[in-house]
Each structure stands twice: as structure tokens, then as C-alpha cells.
Amino acid sequence: MLESQSGTIKTQQTPKWLIYGANGYTGRLIAKDAVKQGLEPILAGRNDQEIAPLAIELGLSYRIFDLADQDIVNQALADINLVVLCAGPFSSTSKAVVSACINQGTHYLDITGEIDVFTAIFAQHQAAKAANVVLCPGVGFDVIPTDCIAATLKNALPDANYLALGFDNKSQLSPGTMKTAIEGVKLGCKIRENGIIKTVPLGYRQRKIDFGNGLKQAVTIPWGDVATAYFSTHIPNIEVYIPLSPASIHRLRRLRWYRPLLSLSPIQRFLKYQASRKCRGPSEQERLQSKVYVWGEVKNDQGDIKQAYLTTPNGYQLTVAGTLLAVQHLLHYRGEGGYFTPSQLMGRNTIESLPGTSRIKVISGTFKTNTQAL
Incomplete structure (x- = not known):
């Protein structure tokens, strides 16, 4: 795993959160708006040539790791409080990240719209609840x-x-x-x-x-x-x-x-x-x-x-806003873990905000x- 600190080093008391797939179309939009809101995500992905320049441009830290090795993913998320997965298709990327989140006590968000991914993550409800980890896929226009x-x-x-x-x-x-x-x-x-x-x-x-x-x-x-x-x-x-x-x-x-x-x-x-x-x-x-x-x-x-x-x-504007609203919610979250839909986690009137x-x-x-x- 390659890691670089190109932004402010956070204190141990400050929750750390990470965007995986930050070099994608929507990941970039989320990262840029996060900085505008005063947030400091760690950018991550497997492509150093795209992630590093974006991190330098935004003054953020970054990590380079592939999702193919579960041990590497576990290690990469060991000190992370929250991960936002933006790399799709999520049928290929979500399993390793969700597993690492449950293992490491890391909350999980993504922007998927894939039915099979929702049902697969829902099946991890009890494991997430036992680990006091929130799994909330689909925090964008989907869904x-x-x-x-x-x-x-x-x-x-x-x-x-x-x-x-x-x-x-x-x-x-x-x-x-x-x-x-x-x-x-x-x-x-x-x-x-x-x-x-x-x-x-x-x-x-x-x-x-x-x-x-x-x-x-x-x-x-x-x-x-x-x-x-x-x-x-x-x-x-x-x-x-x-x-x-x-x-x-x-x-x-x-x-x-x-x-x-x-x-x-x-x-x-x-x-x-x-x-x-x-x-x-x-x-x-x-x-x-x-x-x-x-x-x-x-x-x-x-x-x-x-x-x-x-x-x-x-839809892409809403995905950025919805994701960052969910990020802010979970960075201050004190509730129980488990699988949640957006309306279950943040309320049925969330969209109106x-x-x-x-x-x-x-x-x-x-x-x-x-x-x-x-």
C-alpha cells in the first residue's frame, strides 16, 4: 500500500474518512465539494497516476491500494472511521470493502444502484450490528x-x-x-x-x-x-x-x-x-x-x-450533496450498527434538506x- 500525506495531518481525536475511487467522475466531484465544505477526506484508489495529482491539487492525503487482496484492504482501513466507496461496478468492489469495514470497525457508505449489491450488503446486517458498524449503500441519486x-x-x-x-x-x-x-x-x-x-x-x-x-x-x-x-x-x-x-x-x-x-x-x-x-x-x-x-x-x-x-x-449534483450529508451524519453518529437505507439512517425527509x-x-x-x- 502506497501512502502520502500532502495535506494537514489530523489529530488522533479527529475522525478519519476515506473516498475510494476518488479519481472517477463522481468521486472527484465528491472530493472537491468535501474540501469546499471544510472536510479533509483521504483520497484512495488503485491508480497512483490519477489519485496523487488530485490529492496534491486539493491538498489532501492519499492512499494507493488494490481491492484484490483482502489483507491489504483491511490494513488500509485499520485507522479509518468511515469509507465512501465510489468505484464501480460495485458488484466487483463492494465485497472486499464491506468485509474490511466490519473487521476494522469502519462505517461504510457507497453510491451504488445495483440490486444484487444492496441485497448482499443487507445480508451482512447482523455482522455489522455486532461490530457496531453502519452499512448504508446508495447514498446518492441511487437511492x-x-x-x-x-x-x-x-x-x-x-x-x-x-x-x-x-x-x-x-x-x-x-x-x-x-x-x-x-x-x-x-x-x-x-x-x-x-x-x-x-x-x-x-x-x-x-x-x-x-x-x-x-x-x-x-x-x-x-x-x-x-x-x-x-x-x-x-x-x-x-x-x-x-x-x-x-x-x-x-x-x-x-x-x-x-x-x-x-x-x-x-x-x-x-x-x-x-x-x-x-x-x-x-x-x-x-x-x-x-x-x-x-x-x-x-x-x-x-x-x-x-x-x-x-x-x-x-442526479450527479444530488449524489455529491447526499453523500456528504451522510458523511457528516456518520462522523458524528452515536447510534447502533447494522444495515440501513438512507431513509432509515437519516429520516424519510432527508431528501428535502x-x-x-x-x-x-x-x-x-x-x-x-x-x-x-x-
């Missing part, structure tokens, strides 16, 4: 807004047994997000049915939804809330939607035929390499100007329905049976 809407709707309709969530987001994707999406294609779509996560074909269901900016055709996607909203609400049936044009829905469904090919390791490596080369994420101007419309709906057996609406800044975000509006609605499964 703070939708998780808070889910918890708010559950509070509004306690006997709900169906939950639909969705968002309308026009932002360009970062390399890391695109790599995760490429990996997700081979896994198919996911919904939760009768409490169980179920794999269904891509573009499985479509319906018309007003996300807060007009009625649009929408389709199911494998979003993290299929896992996390269940942990927050215990609602047994969950789907997540995004708006797509009819032509885009048709193209998405055509991918069903190519899933075996897209699952091959050489194809996955090639597509992820292309994502690294061609995806740059939104510019600063795009991040500051765009916003996201977030929606949710619950229904009970009697046909009662509640809907909720929320607007947020660009983030800059540029509206209050959640809950209304009573009429359930329309216009959902199609194909």
Missing part, C-alpha cells in the same frame, strides 16, 4: 430520492401492498454509471413480487405515468429500490419506471434476444472499455441546469392510492389499470 418517497408513501398509506417508483432524468451518464448499466443488461429486469425479487424480461411492463411534467409512456427498469424500498417499507410488490419513447421501448425489448451474447465476458469487457472512452458525464453547466422529476405510487387491497412528487437537481430539492408532495389518486406486461 435517496426514491427511498424517501417510498418511506413517505408508506407513512401515508400504512397497509399498502404495491409500490411503484420512477423518475424522469435527461442527464448524460458517467463512465461508471454506463459500465453498471452494461453489466445490468445481462441480468435482465427486476421487480419484487410477493416479497421476492423476480427476474423478468427487459422492458417487462409499461404504463403511462405523469412524473410531474406531463403524461409519458414508461417502462420498468432494474433500479436499486427493488431491493432497498422493501427494506424501508416491507411493501411486497415493487416496480421502478423511467419514461421512454415507444421506439426506445421496442429497442429495449429487442435486447432480450441478445442477452446471452451480451453476457459473454469478452463482450462485457469491450463494451465497458468503450464506455470508458466515450462517456464523460454531464458538464458542470449541464449539472447545474438540469433537474429530475421523481414520482411514487402506493396502493392497498381496498384500492386506496397515494402518489408523491418531488423535483431534485441533476438537500440543495435545490423540493418538498415531497403527497396526493390521493385514482389507480388506473393501464399497465401492460410483455
Whole structure:
């Protein structure tokens, strides 16, 4: 493990926290905003040529280590109070970091949206509780807004047994997000049915939804809330939607035929390499100007329905703000350990405290049976 102190050396009483994957698109944004807030994270990753210059630019310490060796990861986190994992796909990176956090008594945050990662980390709840360690994945756009809407709707309709969530987001994707999406294609779509996560074909269901900016055709996607909203609400049936044009829905469904090919390791490596080369994420101007419309709906057996609406800044802006809010929360945390969703850890109104975000509006609605499964 390579380590350098290029910033102020902290006292032993000062909690230490670390950003792993600080050289990525979102990791850089989090590191730079952390410094603006007067925080001093240790930057970390496996690429010395990218981490070191960023640390020097920001006046921060840095550590270089790979996640392939569990003993090295344990050693790297031995004196760390909190780690924020920003290196994806998280299916490849989270296991070693979560294990080290439990072993070393280090709180864990990440910005994943991967369903399988959420469920794998949830399975570590008892171990984390015994170690008095907080595990809270998904403290960015995945999944703070939708998780808070889910918890708010559950509070509004306690006997709900169906939950639909969705968002309308026009932002360009970062390399890391695109790599995760490429990996997700081979896994198919996911919904939760009768409490169980179920794999269904891509573009499985479509319906018309007003996300807060007009009625649009929408389709199911494998979003993290299929896992996390269940942990927050215990609602047994969950789907997540995004708006797509009819032509885009048709193209998405055509991918069903190519899933075996897209699952091959050489194809996955090639597509992820292309994502690294061609995806740059939104510019600063795009991040500051765009916003996201977030929606949710619950229904009970009697046909009662509640809907909720929320607007947020660009997803990457929200991820930075949400992550740093969670960091501040855990650096002063005195509660018990275990697995938490963002709404469980910081409260269902957490989203409303983030800059540029509206209050959640809950209304009573009429359930329309216009959902199609194909």
C-alpha cells in the first residue's frame, strides 16, 4: 500500500474518512465539494497516476491500494472511521470493502444502484450490528430520492401492498454509471413480487405515468429500490419506471434476444472499455441546469392510492450533496450498527434538506389499470 500525506495531518481525536475511487467522475466531484465544505477526506484508489495529482491539487492525503487482496484492504482501513466507496461496478468492489469495514470497525457508505449489491450488503446486517458498524449503500441519486418517497408513501398509506417508483432524468451518464448499466443488461429486469425479487424480461411492463411534467409512456427498469424500498417499507410488490419513447421501448425489448451474447465476458469487457472512452458525464453547466422529476405510487387491497412528487437537481449534483450529508451524519453518529437505507439512517425527509430539492408532495389518486406486461 502506497501512502502520502500532502495535506494537514489530523489529530488522533479527529475522525478519519476515506473516498475510494476518488479519481472517477463522481468521486472527484465528491472530493472537491468535501474540501469546499471544510472536510479533509483521504483520497484512495488503485491508480497512483490519477489519485496523487488530485490529492496534491486539493491538498489532501492519499492512499494507493488494490481491492484484490483482502489483507491489504483491511490494513488500509485499520485507522479509518468511515469509507465512501465510489468505484464501480460495485458488484466487483463492494465485497472486499464491506468485509474490511466490519473487521476494522469502519462505517461504510457507497453510491451504488445495483440490486444484487444492496441485497448482499443487507445480508451482512447482523455482522455489522455486532461490530457496531453502519452499512448504508446508495447514498446518492441511487437511492435517496426514491427511498424517501417510498418511506413517505408508506407513512401515508400504512397497509399498502404495491409500490411503484420512477423518475424522469435527461442527464448524460458517467463512465461508471454506463459500465453498471452494461453489466445490468445481462441480468435482465427486476421487480419484487410477493416479497421476492423476480427476474423478468427487459422492458417487462409499461404504463403511462405523469412524473410531474406531463403524461409519458414508461417502462420498468432494474433500479436499486427493488431491493432497498422493501427494506424501508416491507411493501411486497415493487416496480421502478423511467419514461421512454415507444421506439426506445421496442429497442429495449429487442435486447432480450441478445442477452446471452451480451453476457459473454469478452463482450462485457469491450463494451465497458468503450464506455470508458466515450462517456464523460454531464458538464458542470449541464449539472447545474438540469433537474429530475421523481414520482411514487402506493396502493392497498381496498384500492386506496397515494402518489408523491418531488423535483431534485441533476442526479450527479444530488449524489455529491447526499453523500456528504451522510458523511457528516456518520462522523458524528452515536447510534447502533447494522444495515440501513438512507431513509432509515437519516429520516424519510432527508431528501428535502438537500440543495435545490423540493418538498415531497403527497396526493390521493385514482389507480388506473393501464399497465401492460410483455
